[in-house]
Structures are given as C-alpha cells and as structure tokens.
Amino acid sequence: MTQTFVAVKVDGFAARSRPIQVLLWGAMYDVVRLAAADARLPWHDFVVGERADGVFLLVPGPTSPADLAGGLVSALVQRLRDHYTVGGDHMRLRVALHHGLATEDAHGWAGGAVNVAWQLADAPVLGGVLAAAIRAHLVLIASDPCFDGLVAPGPRTFDTDTFRQVRVATVDGMDIAAWIYVPNYAVPPGMPPQGLIPRRAARQEPADRCAVGASTVGKTGNGDNIFNGG
16 A cells, blocks of 8 residues: 655764664654654554664554645754754754555565665765755655655645755665755755756656656665564
C-alpha cells in the first residue's frame, strides 16, 4: 500500500563519543515526539521505528501529509532552538519526507519507499548543505513526487521558491530527484551547481502522484531492506 514516511537522522552522529550519542539520541526522540504534539499530529497513531542515529515515522492514513510537511518541520525548528545543546554538543537534524509503496509483514515494513526515505536522509549532499548552513538547526529533503504532491500544494508554511533540486544516487541503483530546504535561508547553501536552479526553472513536467514509481525515480532495485518497528 502507499504510505507516507518521515526519516529523522541526527547529523554527524557517528563522529560523537558513545556517551554523547546516548544523550543525543534521547534528546532527538523527545524533540520529535514533542514537535508532533506541537503540530497537533496524532503521535499515538504513528508507527515509530528506531535506528542507531535516528527514528523512522510511518504516518497514519488520516493525517494530511501536506499538514505534516509544514507543521512538523516548523515545530521541529522551534523545539531544536530550545534543545540545541545536548551534553555540551550541538544537535542538528536531517529530515527526509517520502510517500510511496511499502508492505507490512510479521517483521515490520519493507519496500522501495522505506529505502528511499532513509537514503535521502543519509545523502552526502544533505550533510554538505547542513554544514554550510551554520545558522540552521535542521535541513529538509523531499522526494520530487512528494514535493509536487504534498509540499507545494499544501498550506503556505514554506516559500517553495526557496527549495532547490538535487539528484541522489542510492546504493541500489536508483537516481532520485529531490528538493532541499533550509529554514530561514533564501537558498540552501553548499549546493552542487546543478542544484542552484530555482524550482520554476527546474520543473520540466508535473508529477501527477506521490509514489515511488513516478517518472523522476528510477528502478527500484532488488535489495529492499526490512524496517522493524521499534
């Protein structure tokens, strides 16, 4: 079935010492949970999975993905302002938004959309943007069909002209077009040259759905991972 996924990753997590990692992970989880409450999202209805450096949210069907994109990101920014320093270290987040096909079995959720969300959050270009955006607490990346189907038509929480397009190559052979946004920046800094094109100029054809099989996403590959809910 088609699902909406949010991947939240602590930037630079692996470079921290184990005690700092423990503090950062707990603070990150609290920030995400409290931000969902601030955005009036039904946290108790989310499927929440845990990874060593982040959390994975499967959004319940009745939740508007457009409201999710704006409301949750805005609430995360505010919460991070209050919890920016953890154990003497800084916590900054990478947030990825994707909507696509996944299936549930006895072990959790599997499918191309699960992989896409995590690999977008892990994309090196996202780390480069956040490193250059020294004033930012987080960076958002939305897959291209998700941007057209969920972010752009939604409430004007974002100025969509501040998004810039990139292409992300994944380990399973996919070539994904996606859009990067940094709160309070007119243009995401640290972008590769091909990502400097404004949204209006970059758009070649509208995506008519928000799914893995849209034209801007290549082959799904054969190595789909299993996601185990935490």
